[in-house]
Structure formats: structure tokens, C-alpha cells
Amino acid sequence: MALGAAALGICGQVLSFLGVSARDDVLERRNKAALIAVVGAFAGATFCFAGGNIGEGPGIEVVMVSAGTALCAWFVLWYLADVFSGRVVSERITVDHDTGSGVRVAGLLAGNGVILGAAVAGDWIPDRFLHDFAVSAWPALALTVVAILVERFSRSRSSVIRSVLTLSGYVLIAVVWVLHRGISA
Numbered sequence: 001m002a003l004g005a006a007a008l009g010i011c012g013q014v015l016s017f018l019g020v021s022a023r024d025d026v027l028e029r030r031n032k033a034a035l036i037a038v039v040g041a042f043a044g045a046t047f048c049f050a051g052g053n054i055g056e057g058p059g060i061e062v063v064m065v066s067a068g069t070a071l072c073a074w075f076v077l078w079y080l081a082d083v084f085s086g087r088v089v090s091e092r093i094t095v096d097h098d099t100g101s102g103v104r105v106a107g108l109l110a111g112n113g114v115i116l117g118a119a120v121a122g123d124w125i126p127d128r129f130l131h132d133f134a135v136s137a138w139p140a141l142a143l144t145v146v147a148i149l150v151e152r153f154s155r156s157r158s159s160v161i162r163s164v165l166t167l168s169g170y171v172l173i174a175v176v177w178v179l180h181r182g183i184s185a
Contacts, residue, residue: 011045019090033093033102040106044113051117057124066120077144085151100158107167108147111174115140118178
């Protein structure tokens with residue numbers, strides 16, 4: 001539990017680097033769009049860490065490597081989504097207070113957390129870890145590319161209903177992939 005709390009603490013610190021601050025945007029500015037994005041970020045980080053805890057391995061270091069790999073990939077994908085969307089994602093959330101953007105980002109972060117957490121779950125086989133991770137985690141990159149395209153072509157103030165449908169689509173894709181991998185594995 002202490003490692004999980006530390007992972008979420010680190011996640012909270014890295015959020016501001018990625019454009020959304022839990023303290024500044026949510027608590028001080030009472031930005032609802034940022035709150036939704038932060039909740040999605042913490043859910044995604046929790047899924048990544050939880051996946052690292054599933055399976056048999058020689059010790060706590062395996063959990064740290066597995067969860068750390070998922071979290072690092074998760075942060076990189078979020079960074080890429082923000083950069084390749086022209087930084088419109090973080091700007092729409094923090095400057096425009098666009099709830100729709102916050103909802104879509106929350107869906108992307110939660111969906112990627114589901115995929116990446118499942119990619120590191122399972123018994124520890126050191127010489128197969130990175131291969132198995134890459135084979136199971138690639139849909140998170142595909143989901144991120146879709147999110148980049150959605151953000152590039154969406155209007156500055158988007159419909160919350162459409163954004164909730166987009167969030168649902170991201171999470172549904174992630175869950176279907178994980179269930180498909182579980183059945184075919």
C-alpha cells in the first residue's frame with residue numbers, strides 16, 4: 001500500500017509538468033475540467049500500479065519494475081498526446097476550463113491505464129517481460145493516436161455529451177482489448 005500511495009504521490013507531482021495541476025487548477029482555481037482530468041489521471045495511474053501487483057514474482061522489486069514500466073509508458077503517452085495535439089489539451093482544460101476536454105482526457109488516461117496495467121500483470125518471467133509488455137501494450141499507443149486526432153479536429157468548446165461518449169469509447173476499447181488478450185492468452 002505504501003508503494004501505491006507513493007506512486008500516486010509522484011503522479012500528483014508529475015501532473016503539473018503535463019499541464020494540469022491538482023493543487024493549482026483544481027483546489028485553488030476550482031476548475032471542474034481539471035478536476036475531471038485529475039480524477040482520470042489518478043484512476044489511470046491506479047490501474048497501472050494495480051497491474052504491477054498481479055502475478056507471482058521473487059519480491060517487491062518485481063512490483064516496482066512492473067508498475068514503474070506501466071507508469072512510465074503511461075506518462076510518456078500522455079505527454080505525446082499533449083505535444084502532438086498542439087498543446088490544445090492542457091490549454092483547453094486549464095485556460096478555457098473546457099469540461100469536454102477534461103472528460104476526454106480522463107477517458108484516455110483511464111483507458112491507457114487499463115491497457116498498460118494489464119500489460120504488466122501476470123507472473124514474472126525476466127527474459128520475456130519487455131516482449132510481453134510490448135505485445136500487450138501497443139493498443140495504448142493506438143488509443144493515444146486516436147485521441148490526438150480527436151483533439152486536433154474537435155472544436156474549442158465541445159459538447160459534454162459527445163465527450164462522455166468519447167470517454168466511454170476509450171474505456172470500452174481498453175476493456176475489450178484486455179478481455180480479448182485474457183481469453184486468447
